[in-house]
Amino acid sequence: MAYLQQIIFLLILGTAGYFLWKRIILIRNNIRLGKNLDRTDNHSERFKSMLLVAFGQRKMFKNIIPAILHLFVYVGFVVINFEVLEFIIDGLAGTHRIFAPYLGGFYNVLMNIFEFLAVSVLAACAVFLFRRNVLRVKRFTQPEMTSWPLLDANLILITEIVLMLAILSMNAADQVLQTRGVTGYVFTGQLVFSGFLVPGFDGLPAGWLVFIERFAWWFHIIGILGFAIYVTWSKHLHIFMAFPNTWYSDLTPMGKMENMDSVTNEVKIMLGLTTDGAAAQAPEEIGRFGAKDINDLTWKNLMDAYTCTECGRCTAECPANQTGKKLSPRKIMMDVRDRTEEVGNSLVKNGKGFDDGKSLLGDYIIKEELNACTSCNACVEACPVLINPLQIILEMRRYIAMEESGSPAQWNIMFQNIETSFSPWKFAPADRFNWAKE
Amino acid sequence: MDEAQKLNVPVMAELAAKNESPEILFWVGCAGSYDDRYKKVTRAFIKILNKLNISYAVLGTEETCTGDPARRAGNEFLYQMQATANIQVLDGYKIKKIVTTCPHCFNTLKNEYPDLGGNYEVTHHSVFLQQLIDEGKIKVKDGGSFKGKKITYHDSCFLGRANDIYEAPRKVLEEMDAHLVEMKNCRSQGLCCGAGGAQMFKEAEPGAKEVFEKRTSEALATGASVVASACPFCMTMLSDGIKNEEKESEVEVRDIVEIVAESLNL
Numbered sequence A: 001m002a003y004l005q006q007i008i009f010l011l012i013l014g015t016a017g018y019f020l021w022k023r024i025i026l027i028r029n030n031i032r033l034g035k036n037l038d039r040t041d042n043h044s045e046r047f048k049s050m051l052l053v054a055f056g057q058r059k060m061f062k063n064i065i066p067a068i069l070h071l072f073v074y075v076g077f078v079v080i081n082f083e084v085l086e087f088i089i090d091g092l093a094g095t096h097r098i099f100a101p102y103l104g105g106f107y108n109v110l111m112n113i114f115e116f117l118a119v120s121v122l123a124a125c126a127v128f129l130f131r132r133n134v135l136r137v138k139r140f141t142q143p144e145m146t147s148w149p150l151l152d153a154n155l156i157l158i159t160e161i162v163l164m165l166a167i168l169s170m171n172a173a174d175q176v177l178q179t180r181g182v183t184g185y186v187f188t189g190q191l192v193f194s195g196f197l198v199p200g201f202d203g204l205p206a207g208w209l210v211f212i213e214r215f216a217w218w219f220h221i222i223g224i225l226g227f228a229i230y231v232t233w234s235k236h237l238h239i240f241m242a243f244p245n246t247w248y249s250d251l252t253p254m255g256k257m258e259n260m261d262s263v264t265n266e267v268k269i270m271l272g273l274t275t276d277g278a279a280a281q282a283p284e285e286i287g288r289f290g291a292k293d294i295n296d297l298t299w300k301n302l303m304d305a306y307t308c309t310e311c312g313r314c315t316a317e318c319p320a321n322q323t324g325k326k327l328s329p330r331k332i333m334m335d336v337r338d339r340t341e342e343v344g345n346s347l348v349k350n351g352k353g354f355d356d357g358k359s360l361l362g363d364y365i366i367k368e369e370l371n372a373c374t375s376c377n378a379c380v381e382a383c384p385v386l387i388n389p390l391q392i393i394l395e396m397r398r399y400i401a402m403e404e405s406g407s408p409a410q411w412n413i414m415f416q417n418i419e420t421s422f423s424p425w426k427f428a429p430a431d432r433f434n435w436a437k438e
Numbered sequence B: 001m002d003e004a005q006k007l008n009v010p011v012m013a014e015l016a017a018k019n020e021s022p023e024i025l026f027w028v029g030c031a032g033s034y035d036d037r038y039k040k041v042t043r044a045f046i047k048i049l050n051k052l053n054i055s056y057a058v059l060g061t062e063e064t065c066t067g068d069p070a071r072r073a074g075n076e077f078l079y080q081m082q083a084t085a086n087i088q089v090l091d092g093y094k095i096k097k098i099v100t101t102c103p104h105c106f107n108t109l110k111n112e113y114p115d116l117g118g119n120y121e122v123t124h125h126s127v128f129l130q131q132l133i134d135e136g137k138i139k140v141k142d143g144g145s146f147k148g149k150k151i152t153y154h155d156s157c158f159l160g161r162a163n164d165i166y167e168a169p170r171k172v173l174e175e176m177d178a179h180l181v182e183m184k185n186c187r188s189q190g191l192c193c194g195a196g197g198a199q200m201f202k203e204a205e206p207g208a209k210e211v212f213e214k215r216t217s218e219a220l221a222t223g224a225s226v227v228a229s230a231c232p233f234c235m236t237m238l239s240d241g242i243k244n245e246e247k248e249s250e251v252e253v254r255d256i257v258e259i260v261a262e263s264l265n266l
Ligand code: SF4
Pocket: A314, A317, A318, A319, A320, A321, A327, A328, A329, A372, A373, A374, A375, A376, A377, A378, A379, A380, A389, A390, A393
């Protein structure tokens, strides 16, 4: 009997770990469905980008109020995880507040910092809920924010609030038990924030208090473990993905488009410019031009999709979206993620190489959206975790233009003009220099 | 044409025939060559180059589209045909430095031609002008004709976000003693004119309004009498917007090159 609690804890921890591991492997495999792209260069720049943007939240500070609130939740999340470490050791060893005797007075300081953060997280989440559901800030209510994304966001906020309340109640009950000298409840010193709850617990019998304290403890740790698994399906995955995603971000100027080397080979052959024979005879396996589905995108595009927090900063800045066009860069990212999950699951179920007959283009994203983009990079600039929706849009346009010849009629005319008159407008090439003579 | 002044414009092929090689190639761009409004900008830039005795030349009829609009519209094949052909011409003349009055040409020549083997030092005219000012080669005595005028600068996406050029055009305008005012969305948050990404060459997709209308109202809200731009497409879109609002008698769209040339009485 003595070890029952520890055994149950170990089982819960193991089960959670197993499911979490499975999800991590699946997501990793899903991201690898994307095409190759080399991002192993320039470690110092990459480290800097991760440090400033993910760790330092630099891009968040364009908008000060959400930035500060988000900072509370973020710091709270990171720091309170140290407490989770104590929970896990206690759970496995059958101890209670194992760090307290070792840290002495410092334990009290630490616990008070945790409590302060718990209260800030709680307050920030409450304001976030208010902004989403009462103020209905525009970027949270746009069309792609259908029932699941809305619910997801609210669930996370509510879960965080409940978990913080659990910590505070646990500490309050614990303090009362300490003052009554109940065995096992080591002295933590005065805890300021849960201290406010103490009057509510003071009159309860010791048995109840132990129950409340234990219940809150189990609730918190199971909550955290459940949350970790849930996050892998949620936009909240950015808490992990922000780090690799900023590390692997594009370091070239935003205006640069990725060159299609497969096309370069063909162009060189056509213009009779094949410098060395090798390039001419070995056009490496050409899939298709541009992107029709997620496996035509790069792994980084897919990582971007798993990193997206659905915050809508990109869409709020998008000129096409602002003027009522169908395009929303956030929707592009959400579609890529949904489609990647769909393909990934279907491959697990039906085996490698299975084609479900659907595709990103058509079933998720339509041409009208893609055709509205001005390639202004406002979305790229706005994203707090360095996601690039524009690259995906342009890859899909490439597919439409080169594989389907399905570009808008006026663009096809523009293409013709360039082919025949070497200018997007139909002017005689011989008149190109007339401006000097007029 | 205004004052029907015939410009002296050195052409690469002619210089090459005389075994001369100018320091800089001025890449005019399709809008600068064919668009009636932007031709004036080209001519203003030529006047400055001539006045300062800068060693330059243009390709004339040998210039062709960089391929940017085709690329942004998805036609990578056509883009690479254009780019590869252009690189052959540029390399044939052993060109090292390029200056251009179009941010789209600038971006493509600078960032995208290297992937196809075309490596040049490419400058946009805003930075080029700022350098001339810094070197003391452009000096405006008594402020010139834009002194104290309320001017707002519209950031081109392909200069600003795409290439991080925000300050050079503003410094040029300040040097002209203009009274610079900013729009609600400026610099890295600047709102697009609506023409980028090959939108210039087709009707906008269905929506509540045009992007250029939104940007124009932001520009008009500043109360500036001059909207300064540094891109042919922005110029077209903003001029249309101002015409739509019937404000063309009060507010004009001028390229920063025109503002400099006029301040220098050229
Ligand atoms: S690049 Fe395209 S999607 Fe992104 S903000 Fe500009 S118009 Fe919108």
